[in-house]
Amino acid sequence: MGMQTLTLFRFPHPISQNAVVPRQAMSRSSGTSFPTFTTTSISFFQLQDKNADLSLKIEEGFGPNGLGILSVTDVPGYPSLRRNLLQLAPRLAKLPEEAKEDLEDPNSRYNFGWSHGKEKLESGKPDILKGSFYANPILDTPTTEASLIQRYPSYCGSNIWPRSTLPELEVAFKALGMLIFDVGLMLAYHCDQYVSKGTKTQKDEGLERILCRSRCHKGRLLYYFPSQQGAPDSNSLSSWCGWHTDHGSLTGLTCGMFTRDGLEMSSPDSAAGLYIRTRSDQIVKVVFGKDDIAYQIGETTEILSGGYLCATPHCVQAPKGEKSSGIERSTFALFMQPDWDEKLNFPKEVHIHKELIPSNAALTFGEYSEMLLDKYYHQKQ
Secondary structure: OOOOEEEOOOOOOOOOOOOOOOOOOOEEOOOOOOEEEEOEEEEHHHHHOOOOOOHHHHHHHHOOOOOOEEEEEOOOOHHHHHHHHHOOHHHHHOOOHHHHHOOEOHHHOOOOEEEEOOOEOOOOOEOOOEEEEEEOOOOOOOOOOHHHHHHOHHHHOOOOOOOOOOOHHHHHHHHHHHHHHHHHHHHHHHHHHHHHOOOOOOHHHOHHHHHHOOOOOEEEEEEEOOOOOOOOOOOOOOOOEEEEOOOOOEEEEOOOEEEEOOEEEOOOOOOOEEEEEOOOOOEEEEEOOOOOEEEEEOHHHHHHOOOOOOOOOEEEEOOOOHHHOOOEEEEEEEEEOOOOOOEEEOOOOOOOOOOOOOOOOEEEHHHHHHHHHHHHHHHHO
């Protein structure tokens, strides 16, 4: 694959200066003082229609005054693929320790295969509350070039599957990951149509083309271990997943599955779930349907679109109270991102990571990611 060049546009004004109000009225979750919003949604059948003008929906969900999240409803086949994969997460987590060790890949900084206790909470303590399984659902081996694998191990490594201990995982992971990817490409097309209303863009510079030619998309199956009363950080809003903004382009997200003793159940605490910090610095709880796929904008897309598509910080709160004891949660995220070789031409003024990016810089996504890792992650070690 030859190196692709992208121009990152800076737009002086958003398309609309009007504040976007999410489609459903604001309500209060019991046990929390934060308002709750239902995501702006687009049906799969609307998304399929390339002639449909979905700009208002895109702006409502992803625009400068949106929540940085949007959901797609009525995706054929999705509910069963979601269930098939998420119900495997507890089984994976309960494999014998030696079997899970065989699935670990320290060379990729645990960005392929099984990872537990390798990441850190906001407090600096090891995160033992959840386990993750990472794989590229599109390509098992993105590249065989040794120098690339050494330089970009978290992108260029090969998948590790538990083919002898949990063979169903590979099939279920790839099926769900591919579906979320395909729907994400359809959504990306309409994002490009929205952005093109504010500027002239080259055919190959849009989000859809960036994602289509990338080799380093990453799926993450997450398993949150049964919650215990009085667990460390259990009273924190970000008790299950710390505040962060996605680094890549577009993240596809399933609604979490709650189980106890292997039986699926509804969340025991209405305050538990996904929280977003808005552009006006307000914290809100966000919900979407069990059978919907949610998509969140990443920082790279915000930069690429010149701020027309906006990323927002978010976190996940664990359920609290007596009824939450013994509850486990499984979910899946697909991180869609540019190829490590994709060249990004940054504008003169960048408001995200501006202390890292020289004026009018031209960096590949791999180089840009290295800079972020060195600045924000390696210094924390």
